[in-house]
Amino acid sequence: MRVWVALVIATALVLAVWRRSSPPSSHVPRVRTVVRPVRRLQDVRGYLARRATVPVARVAEMTRWETWEDVAQTWPDVSDRHTLRMLARFACWAYYETVPTHLPDAPGWAWSTKFGWKEGGLRGQVFATAHNETVVVALKGTSASFLPGGTTGQRDKDNDNLLFSCCCARVDSSWKPTCDCYHDPQTCDSRCMGRTLIERSLYYPAATDLYNNISYLYPNSQVWVTGHSLGGVLASFLGATFGVPAVAFESPGDRVAATRLHLPIPPPTTPDEDAYALVPVTHVYHTADALATGQCVGRTSICSRTGFAMETRCHVGQSIVYDTVRYLGWSVGVLPHRITVLISDLLAHDWEPRIRAAGSARAVHGWLPRPVPSLPGRAVPAPQRETLCQGT
Numbered sequence: 427m428r429v430w431v432a433l434v435i436a437t438a439l440v441l442a443v444w445r446r447s448s449p450p451s452s453h454v455p456r457v458r459t460v461v462r463p464v465r466r467l468q469d470v471r472g473y474l475a476r477r478a479t480v481p482v483a484r485v486a487e488m489t490r491w492e493t494w495e496d497v498a499q500t501w502p503d504v505s506d507r508h509t510l511r512m513l514a515r516f517a518c519w520a521y522y523e524t525v526p527t528h529l530p531d532a533p534g535w536a537w538s539t540k541f542g543w544k545e546g547g548l549r550g551q552v553f554a555t556a557h558n559e560t561v562v563v564a565l566k567g568t569s570a571s572f573l574p575g576g577t578t579g580q581r582d583k584d585n586d587n588l589l590f591s592c593c594c595a596r597v598d599s600s601w602k603p604t605c606d607c608y609h610d611p612q613t614c615d616s617r618c619m620g621r622t623l624i625e626r627s628l629y630y631p632a633a634t635d636l637y638n639n640i641s642y643l644y645p646n647s648q649v650w651v652t653g654h655s656l657g658g659v660l661a662s663f664l665g666a667t668f669g670v671p672a673v674a675f676e677s678p679g680d681r682v683a684a685t686r687l688h689l690p691i692p693p694p695t696t697p698d699e700d701a702y703a704l705v706p707v708t709h710v711y712h713t714a715d716a717l718a719t720g721q722c723v724g725r726t727s728i729c730s731r732t733g734f735a736m737e738t739r740c741h742v743g744q745s746i747v748y749d750t751v752r753y754l755g756w757s758v759g760v761l762p763h764r765i766t767v768l769i770s771d772l773l774a775h776d777w778e779p780r781i782r783a784a785g786s787a788r789a790v791h792g793w794l795p796r797p798v799p800s801l802p803g804r805a806v807p808a809p810q811r812e813t814l815c816q817g818t
């Protein structure tokens with residue numbers, strides 16, 4: 427009898443000690459990272475200084491004379507839904523001038539500093555881990571009426587149209603073109619577009635300046651850049667230029683602008699390699715977003731009434747694309763472009779289990795004839811390269 431009592435007490439003690447030593451369960455999962463190599467300019471600051479002084483016509487050939495290096499970078503793990511969602515929250519906070527210092531949604535992270543709110547133009551917020559091991563630079567996107575924050579609307583729109591329309595935002599004869607490269611409906615002078623972008627697009631030099639300033643503040647940190655819409659494109663340009671991981675949410679196609687701006691992209695190792703697909707940039711968007719998918723084309727498009735000509739659709743780097751039109755029956759528009767759609771809807775659920783459930787519901791109610799294939803449950807769609815993207 428005594429032996430049994432002793433055994434029961436001993437088991438209870440062991441259990442108590444074991445429960446104490448197991449870590450407290452946190453409700454919000456932590457950010458996950460992966461280490462991957464990135465090829466980048468050995469002297470990016472020197473390159474940018476030279477780029478600012480050479481004649482515009484020579485910018486295109488500049489990278490031919492540069493030296494490149496391969497460095498290991500700690501990336502956010504973009505297959506992890508919670509990591510993406512936290513970055514999306516940071517990108518959303520970039521629209522607001524005031525951010526709470528303590529972020530319950532992002533354990534281990536805190537707000538660190540803000541930039542550009544007094545000067546106008548490029549603005550955003552910086553978040554950091556406890557000892558500045560990793561910092562996230564979140565850039566603010568366009569301030570159209572359907573987006574929160576700011577008074578930079580008209581300037582943002584001009585720059586958006588310069589970057590993302592096929593030709594100077596001349597949608598039809600009623601539009602005042604933003605540049606002189608439009609000749610007739612079949613011809614846009616692409617060298618002229620490149621020249622205009624390099625001369626007039628305020629955002630690229632402003633973004634690289636800003637990055638220089640921030641990396642001076644955090645000399646030993648791993649930097650990640652993020653943003654929504656135009657902010658995401660700027661993040662993508664910085665990722666490509668400085669060779670740091672960038673995650674862009676709901677950004678319009680940035681490949682044409684990256685090409686026209688002649689970003690310092692490493693030369694491909696084989697002639698058929700697509701260098702623009704190899705930059706450390708991850709785009710995250712969904713198919714019902716008219717701006718991210720380049721469906722703002724022509725006079726009758728949803729966006730043209732709001733003064734936007736966002737016609738480009740091919741992205742650099744890799745893309746995580748939620749096909750909300752096909753699997754969830756969403757209709758294409760401007761409103762699905764909001765970052766809150768990602769934060770409180772798409773990134774709040776595991777994707778494949780969700781579309782399977784939606785598929786069976788539709789099969790039962792009979793309005794989706796084709797059943798959704800039963801796949802292993804990925805939380806986030808697999809990234810793909812837009813190497814075969816047709817058109818702009």
Ligand SMILES: *[C@@H]1O[C@H](CO)[C@@H](O)[C@H](O)[C@H]1NC(C)=O
Pocket residue numbers: 538554556557558643644
């Ligand atoms: C992190 O970097 C910022 C900006 O340089 C600095 O103000 C802060 O003291 C740093 N924090 C730590 C814990 O080193």
Ligand SMILES: *[C@@H]1O[C@H](CO)[C@@H](O)[C@H](O)[C@H]1NC(C)=O
Pocket residue numbers: 541542632635636639
């Ligand atoms: C970078 O820092 C310099 C010097 O402090 C300042 O003049 C400039 O405006 C800053 N640039 C940006 C984009 O913040």
